[in-house]
Amino acid sequence: MFRTRRLRKTAGIRRLVQETKLSVDDFVYPLFIEEGENVESEITSMPGIKRYSLDRISKELDEVVELNIPAVLLFGIPSKKDEEGTETWNDNGVMQQAIRFIKKNYPGLYVITDVCFCEYTSHGHCGVIHNNDVDNDATLVNLAKQTISHAKAGADMVAPSGMMDGTIDMMRQSLDNSGFANLPIMGYSVKYSSAFYGPFREAVDSAPSFGDRRTYQMDPANRDEGMREATFDDQEGADILMVKPAMSYLDIIRDLKNNFDRPIACYNVSGEYSMIKAAAEKGWIDGEKVMMESLLSMKRAGADIIITYFAKEAAKVLNR
Numbered sequence: 001m002f003r004t005r006r007l008r009k010t011a012g013i014r015r016l017v018q019e020t021k022l023s024v025d026d027f028v029y030p031l032f033i034e035e036g037e038n039v040e041s042e043i044t045s046m047p048g049i050k051r052y053s054l055d056r057i058s059k060e061l062d063e064v065v066e067l068n069i070p071a072v073l074l075f076g077i078p079s080k081k082d083e084e085g086t087e088t089w090n091d092n093g094v095m096q097q098a099i100r101f102i103k104k105n106y107p108g109l110y111v112i113t114d115v116c117f118c119e120y121t122s123h124g125h126c127g128v129i130h131n132n133d134v135d136n137d138a139t140l141v142n143l144a145k146q147t148i149s150h151a152k153a154g155a156d157m158v159a160p161s162g163m164m165d166g167t168i169d170m171m172r173q174s175l176d177n178s179g180f181a182n183l184p185i186m187g188y189s190v191k192y193s194s195a196f197y198g199p200f201r202e203a204v205d206s207a208p209s210f211g212d213r214r215t216y217q218m219d220p221a222n223r224d225e226g227m228r229e230a231t232f233d234d235q236e237g238a239d240i241l242m243v244k245p246a247m248s249y250l251d252i253i254r255d256l257k258n259n260f261d262r263p264i265a266c267y268n269v270s271g272e273y274s275m276i277k278a279a280a281e282k283g284w285i286d287g288e289k290v291m292m293e294s295l296l297s298m299k300r301a302g303a304d305i306i307i308t309y310f311a312k313e314a315a316k317v318l319n320r
């Protein structure tokens with residue numbers, strides 16, 4: 001008889017045959033940075049995650065470095081918004097200040113920046129509005145300005161999350177023409193229009209004031225289209241391809257892993273974090289075990305990089 005249980009008998013043999021290993025090296029930790037001073041505010045729907053102003057963020061960064069987490073993903077929350085999100089390319093804006101602060105005080109920490117407009121526009125959409133919808137090509141022009149501003153401030157990597165067509169091509173050309181040929185781009189290549197982003201939109205105040213994002217983000221029903229999106233980003237020269245969200249889209253992560261010769265990232269988004277936190281608080285699940293199992297599932301699906309609000313907690317588990 002085939003007896004697969006022989007190789008499950010003791011901890012020793014289980015260690016030897018374990019196929020997937022999570023590591024702190026896989027993690028990127030998102031940070032919400034608010035313009036101003038003396039800000040350290042809890043995000044109700046994301047227990048353990050806060051918005052910080054730069055004067056209050058050092059202990060958070062100390063902890064990230066101490067836990068040996070390699071990278072952070074920055075989101076800026078500006079004090080003023082307008083129709084186009086012009087603050088995104090202000091060389092003295094909250095994001096640009098944050099980049100300079102972190103690179104100066106934590107030079108070994110890898111800084112990835114979110115390149116988008118939704119936290120910066122009065123209407124909450126990811127670009128310029130014309131005729132009640134986001135104008136793709138007008139947004140690309142502003143995207144180039146924002147990208148160069150992040151690069152000049154010292155970002156290590158830029159990550160456009162707005163799902164405009166031609167984004168990678170526009171960013172790659174602008175970076176190359178401005179002396180940043182070595183700055184990598186992580187494409188939010190396959191990003192779905194998902195209800196799992198709810199807590200994030202509360203966190204950064206970026207919920208659209210009218211309509212939704214279905215004219216630019218993908219329909220959760222579509223898998224072939226995900227391949228098409230990834231193909232465009234790959235051909236335009238994205239260095240890393242991302243799938244977002246992660247937990248409900250493990251099939252898409254595996255598709256990309258099998259079909260593209262690029263590192264694959266996934267974004268374990270806010271709603272995925274909040275669900276586990278809420279159930280754990282109620283005592284309905286073992287929060288730590290479910291956290292580790294869900295992160296492991298992303299790695300097993302094919303993710304080389306996992307962007308997760310659990311990064312600090314999971315690092316503590318892995319380091320012990």
Ligand code: PBG
Nearest residue numbers: 116161162196197200269270271
């Ligand atoms: C938008 C953006 C979103 C997230 C990051 N950047 C989603 C959205 O509002 O459409 C979601 C992150 C999360 O839920 O953790 N550019």
Ligand code: ZN
Nearest residue numbers: 116117118126
């Ligand atoms: Zn956006």
